[in-house]
Amino acid sequence: MYEDSWYSFVPEFQHRTAPSASQTTGHRRKESLLQQPNGAIEHADNANSLPALFEDQDRDKSPPEPTLSRRAKSYSDFYDIVRAHLAGHSPKKRRKRRRNDRSWEALAVPESVAARLPGEEESHGDALEQELLRASQQEYLLYEDELAMTERHLQSLIADADSALKVLESLGQSFRAVDEQTSSFQAQCDGLLTKQRRLEALADSMSNDLSYYAYLEPITRRLNAPGAGRLVDGSEFTKILSTLDSCTDFMATNPSYRDAETYLARYQALLTKALHLLEVGFTNHLNKVSAEISRQIAATQSESARHALAYGRFEEIVLESYFLVPNLQTVVRNAYDQDGQPSSDPKAEIYANTASNLFHSYWAARERDLKPIIQHDLDTFKTEAKESIETAARNYVKQCFESSHNEASLFRKIFSIEAQYSTDPRSAYAVLKSHQRSVLTGTNVTPIASNLQAVLQSSDLQTICNFVGWITNEYLLLDYDEEETPFTSRCRELTARLLSEHLWTFTDGFFDVEISKRITKAAVPPEALKIGPVSNGDIASNAFPPIKRALELLVMFDQSMPKERCQRNSPVVFKIVKESIASLHRAEARIKSTKNGTDPDLFMVKNLLTLKNELMTLEIGDMRSNHTPAASLGAAGLQHFAQIWDTLRLPQNLLGGFLSSAFGSLSTYIPTRIPGSSLWSRSGASTPVVPGITPGGGGEMMHDASEQLDEALRQSIYGFTRRWAGVLNEARGGAGAGAGGATKLGGKNLAKVERELDEMLERAFGGQPEVVGKLKEAIQIEAQAQVQAAMGQGQGQKRSVVTRV
The missing domain is CATH 1.20.5 (Single alpha-helices involved in coiled-coils or other helix-helix interfaces)
Structure with a gap:
């Protein structure tokens, strides 16, 4: 921090030891307090020294040897040395001063003697004292010099700053004057x-x-040059397309510019020519690849080798081009987005036309390459179908789905789009679907459906239902325990399209044929019109044969279709129920005409209840059961009879007056019973209601099969209970039933009639005591209602038995 010359103020004396004098025994002279031992810095006191004694001056008149402090290496070290020095000697100075003062008092020299002392001795002592004082205060003098120098520098800076401010002020005034003079x-x-x-x-x-x-002339020359076809395999082709797009957009948005229409037409023609060059280049490239791949596929017989050549090797060779495939992807992406949806750009139609041609060329080449593989798979499928159609169909579907996934992956890598399902006719999906070829395109499932239908056409309905149910449960219904992969997602999409577009319609056609053959046009022998006993507790064992077949068809349809297709809007379910009801009505008419001993109303109740119970068991329509659906046709019986009975609101709930409190209030859903009428109708008319025909006879078909079934069941139950209530009243002895009054039954007594009724119900509903009990209860209530009605007519009281709420 400081120069060495700053510390050279104190002269360097050689260290020496003070001479020792011999001490006398009488008076011993003390050593001079001004003398400092060599190397003892802590005992030196240079600031306050006493005048020399006379005897010391006589003996040695030279000044004592000073002791130098250690030179400081830095500013901080300098302060540390000074503090240590002052702190170590300050107490001793005060004690020395007191002792020295006492010494001076003891050794005081009279003024007369002091006046006689030599003058140079006194001046010599003062000079020495001043020199020692300066030596001890050297560090403070250095600080004083440094502060003085700093002060001079600061004053110089202040002076320079003042002069600079004055100059700046003058310049500012000059600039303001110039600005005022030059504003204009x-x-x-x-x-x-x-x-x-x-x-x-x-x-x-x-x-x-x-x-x-x-841009018109240079692009025209480049596209019309002899080697223009090589542009499609270079990096400049994309620049040409973007330039033509920009020029076309500019001319289209500025039609008022000179010759804008002419230039627009010429630029569009150049764009079409460039895209045509791309089509030609890609087709030539595919032909080269196809020639090599098809030759290698035909030369091998290994299925794994064919698969590797058809997909792995084909992809490798096609993507080997320099810029042909990237240029191709640029054109396709100008027409469609990543998911194959059409672009909103006005020029997208031109690019879409080119993309369609590229797709056509690609699938034509793929069909040539894969023709041996496709034919081999089809021959294998037909061979396996001779042994088991269902197993062969399952294997063929698995194989086709795998091939379709591979084709879709290859298509995505080449054209850089994923053709998702879309109903837009301008989408890539619609374009690919329009290319109907034998090869699977990833979006075209027609080849699978055509081959499956050709083989399944010769099978029976059960086989078709088993296959459709398998493919629905295997691919369409999502299993939440497994993570959905791209392959499973594509299989679900293909399955949904295969079923909705082909197989469901195909299966419905088989159901229509079976319904027409086994229900509508079924031959019914006379013994089928009788109700036999129930066997093995199966309520359907003694049902009408067409109804049995209807139950079988309902079970097959439910097992092969998802629940959405089994609801009330299903044409197959509607036709099964509708034709079953019509078949029962035809059988009822034959029973009434032949009088074979079968109760026609009980015959209808028996078969309609069986059909209704099966519909609820399978959860078909809007009806939902709290029970587990039956696994097969041979269920224990009428599991849902209580629910059916409550829904129908049978006659015991339709009585007015004294029975209304016992059986609950009425509902607008319940049809009105008109006394004297043989049937119920929702309008209250006495005309019989034929299922499928409106009460007014307009011939309009009812669209709800469930309501048709409920209406027919109400009519049959009421007809059965009303007639047998009249029979019981006659057996009891003269109570009339119906509008025509009562007729005696001769020798038939009440016990015999009740026994006949029990036998009839037990034969029809064996093992179903709930059904028998409800029907007998309804008959008794209806009998009481008839008695009350007869009594009211006899008393001249004209009132309606049932009122509609």
């Missing part, structure tokens, strides 16, 4: 600059607009 000139300059910028912008705009006109 500055305004003129600003105007000129604004005009210059406007002219520059106008010139740039004109230059930019003229550039769209300048």
Whole structure:
């Protein structure tokens, strides 16, 4: 921090030892307090020294040897040395001063003697004292010099700053004066600059607009050159397309420019030519690849080798081009987005046409390459179908789904789009679907459906239902325990399209044929019109044969179709129920005409209840059961009879007056019973209601099969209970039933009639005591209602038995 010359103020004396004098025994002289031992810095006291004694001056008149402090290496070390020095000697100074003062008092010399002392001795002591004082205060003098130098520098800086401020002030005044004098000139300059910028912008705009006109000639020369076909395999082809797009957009958005329409047409023609070059180049490239791949596939007989050549090797060779495939992907992406949806750009139609041609060329080449593989798979499928159609169909579907996934993956790598399902006719999905070929395109499932239908056409309905149910449960229904992969997602999509577009319609056609054959046009022998006993507790064992077949068809349809197709909007379910009801009505008419001993109303109740119970068991329609659906046709019986009975609101709930409190209130759902009428109708008319025909006879078909079944069941139950209530009243002895009054039954007594009724119900509903009990209860209630009605007519009281709420 400081120069060495700053510390050279104190002269360097050689260290020496003070001479020792011999001490006398009488008076011993003390050593001079001004003398310092060599190397003892902590005992030196240079600041306050006493005058020399006379005897010391006589003996040695030279000044004592000073002791130098250690030179400080830095500013901080210097302060540390000074503090240590002062802290170590300050107490001793005070004690020495007191002792020295006492010494001076003891050794005081009279003034007379002091006046006689030599003068040089006194001046010599003062000079020495001053020199020692300066030596001890050297460090403070250095601080004083440093502060003085700093002060001079600060004063110089202040003076320079004052002069600079004065100069700046004068310059500011000069600039303000110049600004005031040149304001008009500055305004003129600003105007000129604004005009210059406007002219520059106008010139740039004109230059930019003229550039769209300048692109025509060079692009025309390049596209019409002899080697223009090589452009599609280079990096400049994309630049040409983007330039043509920009020029076309400019001319289309500025039709007022000179010759804009002419240039627009020419640019569009050049764009079409460029895209045609791409089509030709890609087709030639595919032909080269196809020639090599097809030859290798035909030469091998290994299925794994064929698969590797058809997909792995084909992909490798096609993607070996320099820029042909990237240019191809650019064109396709200008027409469609990543999911195959059409682009909103006005030029997308031109690119979409080119993309369609590229797709056509690609699938034509793939069909040539895969023709041996497709034919081999089809021959294998037909061979396996001779042994088991269902097993062969399952294997063929698995194989086709795997091939379709591979084709879709290869298509995505080449064209850089994923053709998702879409109903838009401009989408890539619609374009690919329109290319009906024998090869699976990833979106075209027609080849699978055609081959399956050709083989399944010769099988029976059960086999078709088993296969459709398998493919629905295997691929369409999502299993939440497994994570959905791209392959499973594509299989679900293909399955949904295969079923909805082909197999469901195909299966419905088989059901229509079976319904017409086994229900509508079924031959019914006379013994089938009788109700036999129930066997093995199966309520359907003694059902009408067409109804049995209807139950079988319902079970097959439910097992092969998802629940959404089994609801009330299913045409197959509606036709099964409708034709079953019609078949029962035809059988009822034959029973009434032949009088074979079968109760026609009980015959209808028996078969309609069986059909209704099966519909609820399978959860078909809007009806839902709290029970587990039956696994097969041989269920224990009428599991849902209580629910059916409550829904129908049978006659015991339709009585007014004294029975209303016992059986609950009425509902608008319940049809009105008119006394004297043989049937119920929702309008209250006495005309019989034929299922499928409106009460007014308009011939309009009822669209709800469940309501048709409920209506027919109500009519049959009421007809059965009303007639047998009259029989019981006659057996009891003269109570009339019906509008025509009562007729005696001769020798038939009440016990015999009740026994006959029990036998009839037990034969029809053996093992179903609930059904028998409800029907007998309804008959008794109806009998009481008839008695009350007869009594009211006899008393001249004209009132309605049932009122509609």
